[in-house]
Amino acid sequence: SDSTEGRSTHFGFQTVPEEEKAEKVYKVFESVAKKYDVMNDAMSLGIHRLWKDTLLHIMNPQPGLRLLDTAGGTGDISFRFLEYTRSMYDRQQRLRAKSQQTPSWKDIAGHYVSDEEGPPQSRAVVCDINKEMLKVGKQRAEDAGITTGLSWVAGDAEELPFDDDQFDMYTIAFGIRNVTHIEQALQEAFRVLKPGGRFMCLEFSKVTNPLLARLYDAYSFQMIPVLGEVIAGDWKSYQYLVESIRKFPDQEIFKEMIEDAGFFRVQYFNLTGGIVAIHSGFKL
């Protein structure tokens, strides 16, 4: 660290003191909010959509669960969660209509629903520190006609504005590397999950294949800030993005950090050769 006082953290190609990171990160996302979604498609050639879909497939949530989507930004994970549980409900209804032997709702979803209560309502809470990102997300939800089961809360992953044991699922997608004290955010995830609840994190990680690593490095250092400048008029924010990815702990180290926060059965899945990884763990 080249900081003279305290610990330091990287921002762009400079090193900034840890206490300034949150402010810098806030400014980055405030600045990119309106172009955030289009930039994601441009930078990843649309692949971020597949990574997010994969997170949902691994989670495989039953209808009626409650999700906290931390650093949820403009809502991508929450939208997918609500869509996934809705289509699972439809599928189960169709199966049920076809066969008397199909289990009842109570059998499928345990204590969450009873047949008398009708379709279980899945709920997603998007929590993000950045009001601009939440604003863009709310507008997207409105445009897509998503009116039920979704709420938007301004809050810090390091100090979540929720009581203990509230959620069945906790997700953080491309969010944790932006948080100043990762351990603190992991402890908060543990606190707000119900016993049996699941933590899932989608984040850039360490590319495992050396050839892919070289290509990926060239692409991200040469192309991403250029795309940021051309599409969003913001070179610096996208330079930060590339650099913050390189600073984030690799798969194994991050797995240990999750275990240290108290989670059990921690595992990870590499996607696209480790460009991103999904880490998962349970609160018992």
Ligand SMILES: C[S@@+](CC[C@H](N)C(=O)[O-])C[C@H]1O[C@@H](n2cnc3c(N)ncnc32)[C@H](O)[C@@H]1O
């Ligand atoms: C790259 S975006 C990810 C958004 C969304 N999860 C997605 O996958 O598209 C990172 C988000 O993390 C948020 N963020 C950064 N630090 C945070 C913190 N300490 N607490 C909550 N959110 C934070 C930013 O405001 C931003 O919206």
